[in-house]
Amino acid sequence: MALAGLSRRERQIMEILYRRGKLPVSAIREEMQDAPSYSAVRSLLRVLEEKGHVKHQAEDLKYVYMPVVHADKARRSAVKHLMTTLFGDSPEQVVAALLDVASKRLTREELDRMAAMIEKARQEEK
Amino acid sequence: MALAGLSRRERQIMEILYRRGKLPVSAIREEMQDAPSYSAVRSLLRVLEEKGHVKHQAEDLKYVYMPVVHADKARRSAVKHLMTTLFGDSPEQVVAALLDVASKRLTREELDRMAAMIEKARQEEK
DNA sequence: AGCATAATGCTAAAAAATCAGCAGGAGGCG
DNA sequence: CGCCTCCTGCTGATTTTTTAGCATTATGCT
Numbered sequence: 557m558a559l560a561g562l563s564r565r566e567r568q569i570m571e572i573l574y575r576r577g578k579l580p581v582s583a584i585r586e587e588m589q590d591a592p593s594y595s596a597v598r599s600l601l602r603v604l605e606e607k608g609h610v611k612h613q614a615e616d617l618k619y620v621y622m623p624v625v626h627a628d629k630a631r632r633s634a635v636k637h638l639m640t641t642l643f644g645d646s647p648e649q650v651v652a653a654l655l656d657v658a659s660k661r662l663t664r665e666e667l668d669r670m671a672a673m674i675e676k677a678r679q680e681e682k
Numbered sequence: 683m684a685l686a687g688l689s690r691r692e693r694q695i696m697e698i699l700y701r702r703g704k705l706p707v708s709a710i711r712e713e714m715q716d717a718p719s720y721s722a723v724r725s726l727l728r729v730l731e732e733k734g735h736v737k738h739q740a741e742d743l744k745y746v747y748m749p750v751v752h753a754d755k756a757r758r759s760a761v762k763h764l765m766t767t768l769f770g771d772s773p774e775q776v777v778a779a780l781l782d783v784a785s786k787r788l789t790r791e792e793l794d795r796m797a798a799m800i801e802k803a804r805q806e807e808k
Numbered sequence: 809a810g811c812a813t814a815a816t817g818c819t820a821a822a823a824a825a826t827c828a829g830c831a832g833g834a835g836g837c838g
Numbered sequence: 839c840g841c842c843t844c845c846t847g848c849t850g851a852t853t854t855t856t857t858a859g860c861a862t863t864a865t866g867c868t
Contacts, residue, residue: 563690564687564688565855567686574768575767575768592857595859600855617865619816631768631775632782638760639780642701642753642760643757647780648795648796649757650761650780651777651780652799653757653761654765657761657765659806661771661773666774667800667804667807668804669774670773670777671801673774674777674796675797677781677785677793678790681793689824689825689855692825719827719828719829721827721828722826722827723827724846725828743834743845744844
């Protein structure tokens with residue numbers, strides 16, 4: 557539920573932070589599509605901090621911002637949200653869409669690892 | 683890109699429409715979390731229609747609303763967006779998160795079908 | 809020291825999203 | 839008919855989001 561419920565810009569920033577980890581304001585701004593002014597980015601971060609989504613620490617004479625909720629948890633939460641809202645809670649359908657979208661870039665090795673993950677899940681299931 | 687870029691309420695409505703297909707205003711409202719007034723829902727739909735995300739047709743003496751972009755396309759687009767923004771473009775990581783989140787509900791049959799999908803992708807890859 | 813650069817703190821305005829209200833039309837039913 | 843219910847068309851207000859500006863401080867460099 558973390559990412560859903562945020563505004564457009566807020567989400568944009570959170571996605572950047574989850575991708576890159578820990579960044580100063582200027583770097584966040586550079587990653588943004590149609591980046592607004594430096595001040596605007598800072599305001600967004602201030603709001604996100606008030607809401608408890610990010611925290612900052614001083615480093616190298618400036619602030620670096622990072623998510624409060626760990627990336628893994630946020631990712632799982634986002635996948636779950638996607639699965640329930642658009643795929644009728646069917647993991648299978650998600651995999652189908654995923655393979656469809658990513659097929660071009662998929663190497664045999666990646667496919668093997670995915671198969672292994674599923675095999676492992678089967679073991680645990682049983 | 684369709685769903686990203688929408689506001690909170692707009693997304694909420696689009697998700698409902700993709701889940702349920704084609705609905706009159708009252709039904710959409712009933713599906714909404716913290717549903718606002720009937721008027722508010724209609725305003726949102728009007729805006730979504732102006733932006734080209736939904737269309738409506740008369741049916742049973744009232745309007746039913748539906749997405750303009752087909753569900754499959756929207757789903758693929760959403761998965762892709764999720765994969766690139768939160769998973770560094772790694773389909774593998776998405777599958778890992780998915781299995782983690784859904785593991786409890788996964789039956790052997792579902793896992794088998796997923797494995798089959800991956801096997802099929804391997805064939806086409808080679 | 810003097811100046812340019814790059815931060816922050818604080819503030820407020822502009823734009824977009826969200827919400828609600830009222831008038832009017834059509835159907836159902838006593 | 840008269841009344842109630844459910845819908846639409848239209849409009850405007852409130853709230854949130856998004857943006858920018860200015861003052862100040864610290865650093866590095868000439």
